[in-house]
Each structure stands twice: as C-alpha cells, then as structure tokens.
Amino acid sequence: MHPWPRVPGLVRITLVGILSSLLLAMLSSQASAAAPRPLLAAAYGELCTTCDAYLLCEASTSVQSASRLLHVHKHSFWGQIGTIWTWLRHLFQPVRPDTRHLTLYRPTGDGRWASEGQARVTLDLRSLRIDFPSGWIDRNDGGWHDARDRRIGLCRSVGPESLSGESP
Amino acid sequence: MTGIAVSPASSVDPLRWASFRTHPARSLGIVLVLFNRWVFGLFYLFAAINKFRGGYLFTDKLRATLQARVPELPPESFAVTYIESFVVPLYVPISWLIAWGELAAGIGLLLGLGTRWAAGLALFFIINFAIGGFYDASLIVLGAIAALFIITPSGRWMGLDRRLHARYPGSIFFR
Numbered sequence: 001m002h003p004w005p006r007v008p009g010l011v012r013i014t015l016v017g018i019l020s021s022l023l024l025a026m027l028s029s030q031a032s033a034a035a036p037r038p039l040l041a042a043a044y045g046e047l048c049t050t051c052d053a054y055l056l057c058e059a060s061t062s063v064q065s066a067s068r069l070l071h072v073h074k075h076s077f078w079g080q081i082g083t084i085w086t087w088l089r090h091l092f093q094p095v096r097p098d099t100r101h102l103t104l105y106r107p108t109g110d111g112r113w114a115s116e117g118q119a120r121v122t123l124d125l126r127s128l129r130i131d132f133p134s135g136w137i138d139r140n141d142g143g144w145h146d147a148r149d150r151r152i153g154l155c156r157s158v159g160p161e162s163l164s165g166e167s168p
Numbered sequence: 169m170t171g172i173a174v175s176p177a178s179s180v181d182p183l184r185w186a187s188f189r190t191h192p193a194r195s196l197g198i199v200l201v202l203f204n205r206w207v208f209g210l211f212y213l214f215a216a217i218n219k220f221r222g223g224y225l226f227t228d229k230l231r232a233t234l235q236a237r238v239p240e241l242p243p244e245s246f247a248v249t250y251i252e253s254f255v256v257p258l259y260v261p262i263s264w265l266i267a268w269g270e271l272a273a274g275i276g277l278l279l280g281l282g283t284r285w286a287a288g289l290a291l292f293f294i295i296n297f298a299i300g301g302f303y304d305a306s307l308i309v310l311g312a313i314a315a316l317f318i319i320t321p322s323g324r325w326m327g328l329d330r331r332l333h334a335r336y337p338g339s340i341f342f343r
Binding site: 075 | 281304308309
C-alpha cells in the first residue's frame with residue numbers, strides 16, 4: 001500500500017511550471033484601488049442572477065409624470081442555469097452584457113405606480129449602459145437618456161418598497 | 169488507512185479509437201464525460217488564475233466582496249450568519265484555500281490527476297458558494313457535473329491516474 005506515492009517526473013515538471021507561472025503572475029499583480037461601483041453592479045461583477053433591482057428615474061424637467069420606476073427582474077431558474085455559458089464565455093471575453101426582464105412603471109398622478117408594460121433590459125459593464133426600449137441609463141453617473149440620446153434626468157437605485165411607496 | 173476496497177477492475181479500459189467500433193455508445197459517453205471534465209477543469213483553472221492575478225491572496229478582496237453581498241441577502245438567512253461569523257473573520261486563510269484549492273481542482277481535472285479528489289474539492293467549493301450566499305440554479309448543474317467525475321473513473325479512462333494507479337494500485341488517490 002502506497003498512500004503517498006512519489007510524484008513522477010512529468011507531473012512534477014508540469015506542477016512546478018504551472019505554480020511558478022502563477023507565482024510570477026501573482027507577484028506582478030497589483031490590487032486595484034477601489035473604484036466607484038457602476039449603477040446596479042455588484043462587488044464581484046454584474047448584478048447577481050438571483051437579485052431583483054429597482055431604479056427610480058426622475059425627469060430633470062418639471063413634468064413629474066415623466067418619471068419612471070424600473071424593476072429589473074432576477075433571472076428565471078433556467079436563466080440562472082444558462083449563466084454557465086456566460087461564465088464559459090468569460091474565459092475568452094471577460095465582460096459580456098446581461099439581458100433581463102424589465103417591468104416599467106409610470107406615476108398615475110394619485111401617488112401610485114402603474115405598470116406600463118414589460119420589456120427586456122440589457123446591463124452592460126463594458127459600455128457602462130443600461131439599455132431598454134425607451135432609453136438608456138449611464139451606469140457611471142445615473143444619467144437617464146431617451147431613445148434619441150437626450151439626457152432627460154437622473155436614475156438611482158432604490159429598494160423594492162418604492163413600488164408600494166408614493167410616486168412623484 | 170481506510171478500508172476502501174480496491175476494485176478488481178483495476179481493469180478500467182482506457183479510451184481507444186478501436187472501442188468506438190466495438191462499444192460506440194459507451195465510447196461516446198466517455199468522450200462526453202471527458203469533454204465536460206476538461207471544460208470544468210479549465211473553468212476552475214481560470215477562476216484560480218483570476219484570483220491570483222486579482223491580488224486575492226494579499227488583499228481583503230474576499231472580505232469586501234462578501235460584505236457587499238450581505239445587504240443583498242435576507243437578513244435572517246443562514247448565508248448571512250455563515251458570511252459574518254465564519255468567512256469574514258477568517259477571510260485570509262479562506263482566500264488562500266479558495267485560490268489554491270481551485271488551482272488544484274483545475275489541474276487535477278485537466279490532467280486526470282487525483283481526478284476524484286479534484287472533483288470532490290470542486291464540489292466542496294460549489295456547496296460552500298451556495299450556502300455562502302451565492303446560490304443560483306447553475307450551481308445545481310455544476311454540482312451534478314462535479315459528482316459525475318467522482319462517480320466515474322474518468323482519470324483512468326484518460327489521464328495520469330491510469331498510469332499512477334497501475335504503479336500504485338493500493339493508493340486511494342488515483343482510483
């Protein structure tokens with residue numbers, strides 16, 4: 001019985017090679033300074049697959065009815081499984097856009113929110129944009145733009161309670 | 169030494185071109201398992217390299233990541249307790265364990281070296297990621313794939329385990 005066998009030459013050379021490369025990579029690496037996190041991004045990358053997110057977008061004009069509440073849905077069960085492919089693609093292309101379901105709410109005028117419909121939203125950490133059919137949001141500064149790229153207001157992350165709270 | 173019996177089939181047939189003619193279905197199954205093992209190994213190897221390159225070992229990146237995750241979780245969940253009372257206080261040894269463990273799992277799966285142990289390590293990490301607040305359905309699939317390499321003698325179909333098992337038939341590492 002040899003529970004701790006000697007490591008054969010080929011394996012030894014392979015392991016020493018790999019470990020040396022990694023040590024060099026590690027020594028040459030520098031931890032980057034904490035940068036401000038883009039809107040909806042997590043510390044480890046894109047918004048987590050099991051997370052719902054809410055964005056309150058307020059128009060910079062006095063027309064408050066232009067405000068919107070965006071509900072970015074978590075991935076479905078199969079959508080979460082599909083992220084395995086996303087991770088595999090990460091091996092070759094570090095940052096890929098993430099597409100999710102979106103429910104758009106508009107203020108009703110009596111202090112409530114009403115659904116304006118469902119759409120798809122694309123979260124992209126490369127272009128730092130959140131794109132949806134009627135516009136896009138700059139993930140750096142929260143700038144809300146319409147489909148013609150005009151800046152029309154500001155968006156910020158809010159909690160789910162905002163949906164049951166009072167609209168503008 | 170544990171009493172794990174040495175299977176008389178220390179005679180696991182390796183994958184050979186000729187077996188595609190004699191046992192096509194079995195051979196195809198083996199190819200699929202091996203393909204998955206290499207992709208899975210690559211996945212772990214890259215995950216480890218990213219951690220080494222990202223300064224995971226000498227910074228508080230793990231702690232910062234987990235502390236940022238906590239507000240996204242239900243406050244009463246087990247994951248929050250696990251993170252706050254176990255992982256965060258011990259983030260230095262755990263960072264090292266994750267980075268080196270992922271590296272070992274990746275190399276083991278790619279080379280077919282201690283394959284079942286490497287797969288067991290991979291499964292251990294998957295379970296810990298799941299209970300540590302990073303559960304999503306993809307981990308079910310990844311866990312099932314890791315279990316596949318624990319169940320099957322894939323390292324002896326193709327990998328260093330075949331030669332090492334022949335040389336050290338009593339060793340539990342190369343089965």
